[in-house]
Amino acid sequence: MEVLGILDGIVQTFELATQTWFTTLYPIAQNLFFALMVIQIAWVGIWSMLGQREGGEQVLVQILRQVFVLSILYTVLVFSPIWVPTVIGSFEQAGAAAGGIDGINPSSVFSGGFLLALGLLDGLNNWGLLNPLIGPMILLTCLTLVLCYAWMAGVLLIYLVESYVVLGGGVVLLGFGGSRFTAGIADGYLIYVFRVGVKLFVAYLVLGIAGSLASQWAALRNAVALDNPGPLFEVLGGAVVLALVTAKVPVYASQMLGAGAGFSLRALFVEGA
Numbered sequence: 001m002e003v004l005g006i007l008d009g010i011v012q013t014f015e016l017a018t019q020t021w022f023t024t025l026y027p028i029a030q031n032l033f034f035a036l037m038v039i040q041i042a043w044v045g046i047w048s049m050l051g052q053r054e055g056g057e058q059v060l061v062q063i064l065r066q067v068f069v070l071s072i073l074y075t076v077l078v079f080s081p082i083w084v085p086t087v088i089g090s091f092e093q094a095g096a097a098a099g100g101i102d103g104i105n106p107s108s109v110f111s112g113g114f115l116l117a118l119g120l121l122d123g124l125n126n127w128g129l130l131n132p133l134i135g136p137m138i139l140l141t142c143l144t145l146v147l148c149y150a151w152m153a154g155v156l157l158i159y160l161v162e163s164y165v166v167l168g169g170g171v172v173l174l175g176f177g178g179s180r181f182t183a184g185i186a187d188g189y190l191i192y193v194f195r196v197g198v199k200l201f202v203a204y205l206v207l208g209i210a211g212s213l214a215s216q217w218a219a220l221r222n223a224v225a226l227d228n229p230g231p232l233f234e235v236l237g238g239a240v241v242l243a244l245v246t247a248k249v250p251v252y253a254s255q256m257l258g259a260g261a262g263f264s265l266r267a268l269f270v271e272g273a
Contacts, residue, residue, distance in 0.1 A: 007106035007157055014161045018168030022081060025168075029175035033077060036178030037070050043179075073177040073186070080171050084193055088163050091197030092204065099208020106153040106160070109207060113149020113239075116214050117142040120235070134232075141236045148243035152210060155246050159203055163196050195254035202250040210242050 044066050048059040076083075096102060121142050170189050177186035217238070220231035 005107050007110060007153055011106060011157055011160050015164050018164040021168035022171055025172040026081075029077060029172045032172070032175030033074060033178040036176065036182060037074075040070065040179040040181075041066050070178065073183075076186075077171070077174045077177065080174055084170065085167055087193055088167070088197045088200065091201040095201035095204030096208075099205045099211070101204060101208045101211055104156075104204070104207060104211075106157040109156060109210070110150050110153035112211065112214055113145050113152075116149075116218055117145040119218055120145070137232050137236075141232045141239075144236050145239050148239040149210075151243045152207065152246045155250075156203055156207065159196070159199050159250070163200065166193055166196050191257055194257050198254040198257065199250040202253045203246060206242065206246045206249060210246075213238055213242070 041063055044062050045059055048062045096104065121138065170193065173189035174186050176182040217235045220235060
């Protein structure tokens with residue numbers, strides 16, 4: 001079944017390809033942050049002096065406040081190689097643990113559906129496949145199983161690749177945190193990191209359900225009879241529902257983390273301006 005490992009090979013290819021991005025983009029992010037930081041401090045200083053609020057001491061207070069805020073944001077940038085993988089990895093581990101699926105990957109998802117379909121086919125071909133009524137239903141059920149599990153494996157593959165892109169290429173967006181005028185871009189990246197984590201978390205939960213149902217469906221082949229085709233409809237409908245849930249629910253769950261999230265880097269500037 002080496003062919004079934006192709007999906008994992010695709011994931012590993014993207015993972016390796018994105019690992020070099022951070023080394024290239026991190027210095028760019030730093031330079032961008034420092035350039036925007038200078039503009040931010042100069043803007044605050046000039047604006048405070050033009051406002052003639054309370055003289056030079058007030059200007060100094062405003063500048064020091066900005067330096068403090070910028071120090072926090074620079075810390076977020078410096079430690080992004082630690083906290084970003086930790087956030088995404090924590091969601092993955094939580095979903096896998098709750099779903100009871102350790103070591104799952106796109107290839108194992110697809111192979112699970114493929115082997116389940118083969119098991120049903122092997123268990124029923126002694127009498128069912130030649131029957132003009134139930135034979136087509138058996139073939140349709142097995143084909144649907146393979147397609148639905150392939151779809152679920154593809155969804156998981158896309159989410160994993162998305163997480164690697166976020167880890168490797170997103171650091172440059174944190175560089176925009178150096179100014180209140182561009183900090184919204186860094187805010188968007190932070191929200192996106194959590195969205196990716198939530199999508200993986202929910203996807204693993206759904207795949208955990210898929211694993212449990214697969215065990216139940218494998219036992220249903222002994223219950224199928226000419227006068228009782230109901231188990232086939234149960235497998236057919238359940239596989240379609242699982243595929244739809246895997247595609248839709250993780251996205252809907254991630255959208256709960258909207259732009260109105262409580263924490264905002266730009267809000268630090270607003271408070272400190």
